[in-house]
Amino acid sequence: MAGRIREDDINAVRERARIDEVVRETVTLKAAGGGSYKGLCPFHDERTPSFHVTPSKNLYHCFSCGEGGDVITFVRKVDALSFTEAVEKLAAKYGIQLRYEEGTSGSNAPRQGQRTRLIEAHNLAAAFYQEQLASSAAQHARNFLLQRGFELDSWRTFGVGYSPAGWDALSNYLRSKGFTAEELIAGGLAVSGQRGAYDRFRDRVMWPIRDAGGDVIGFGARKLTEADQGPKYLNTPETPIYKKSHVLYGLDLARRDMAKSHQAVVVEGYTDVMACHLAGITTAVATCGTAFGSDHVKVLRRILMDDETSNAEVVFTFDGDAAGRKAALKAFGEDQKFVASTFVAVESHGLDPCDLRLQQGDGAVRDLIKSRVPLFEFVIRSTIADYDLTTAEGRVAAMRAVTPVLAGIKDPVLRPEYVRTVAGWLGMDEAALRNQVGKGSKNAVAQSTTTRAVDTGVAAVERTALKCVLQAPALVGEWFNSLEESLFTIAMAAEVFSACQRAGDPLTFDSPSTWLQAVLDAAPSDEVKAKIRELAVDPLPIDNPDERYVQAVLARILEMDAGRRISELKAELQRSSINGDDAAQNQILTDLLALEQYRRDMREYSIGDQ
């Protein structure tokens, strides 16, 4: 058995490993005040962040499911590792040399955990394959890459390599480094045969697949010759470190930009990920030999912070063909909240991003992503496209086909919008279509629950903002003048803010108590006065709020308002595009760009430094 890691070294790992940094590989975190951060819990499914990380205490805790612990516990739980493996993973990340107590098995050699061994084997394999790509035997592999527009520099960026044609090149190399045949088979690098283990990947272009932290956990491999009887793409099988339902190729490179831009682009293959990144779409990822599924949704949602109030976007570059449509329809049934922020970018000639870049350059790839349409619209349009709308029979059949799709839209704002739009496309009576869809909808309950959840999130932010204004007027400072009554969507909150405005500029009062008195005097009713008193004494979520905290709260209110206005403009844009009103469209687009910029600025404040 493995010897125990020395206590001193475990403590060194606890001290040096930064919990917020480690958690950020899995979960995007926002400042939550008091030096804490919060995000969507990786241990249970949630839409509103209740997972808190406190770096000063080296602790994490989920207020919803109760999961909590220190940095080692986090790595153990999230990567399903043993204690030893978690310590080893962190030690490797932070460059801490571990020493082991003498094992009980009688062996003095330090024995590591399996995960650490397999990662080490994969990192060595990736370097080996990369080196082989330069060999004379790999001419056809280099040509494959060059013909697809990938120059030498990009091979290095993505760590692309070549697996030699023999049966044992990698196995021999790794065994010379002290790995056993059992380990190579367990890691999926070798296959067990009648005469021992032989290399799984032979005579192929190799893409290393990394986890979010950058460790190589598997490979994708493309065959190069017709003589190769295997499938065109071969991937690492399920292993202790490789779960294909969770793995996204390119995530290690895309993760930071995804969190920053709140956008993820999902493409279909390794070469498409490369083409997108090289063209400046640095948020591109791909699934590896499997369809995009609900576990991938969870991985992306945690990174995008796709909670109720953020406006994260996921863009799929599906083929326009039947398979792509089927994939879109499947995603459609998967997760409504996710789907509402899902877009589809379809290249009109059916080119994937790799071919598109090759034929038309980097700009064409960026334009493709820009041309995205909402998934709902894509699905509805492609459903209708199967019917001949010039005949009454065709229109009725199209209506029947599209009804379940419309009924499946649970968002109470979106659905009537789409019913109206689709009625226009079909040239049918809107009321008739609405009636038809109403019969097909069984989602009234789910709908009201979602709406309530949104309200709670918004109400909490509005309440905290008012507490800041009432309790810390000096910290609010100039920001007070940026606030308007219309930012507050809860009626009582708007009343309270309006009283604040009537009381005057908080900076002109000499103490918080004279300011509070002025606000109370300006309140129109006893009910509003009572609310003001309550908000004036209810403690803020953090102990000693500073200017930064107060600004973050107020920026959040402004950001949420910008988000609402952006949604309205987008709806307007859709209407004007149907009417073909170009001038109106341009105006809306200009406004939209300005608002998006404003929202990004506010987000900078409200998130704090990353």
Ligand SMILES: [Zn+2]
């Ligand atoms: Zn939780």
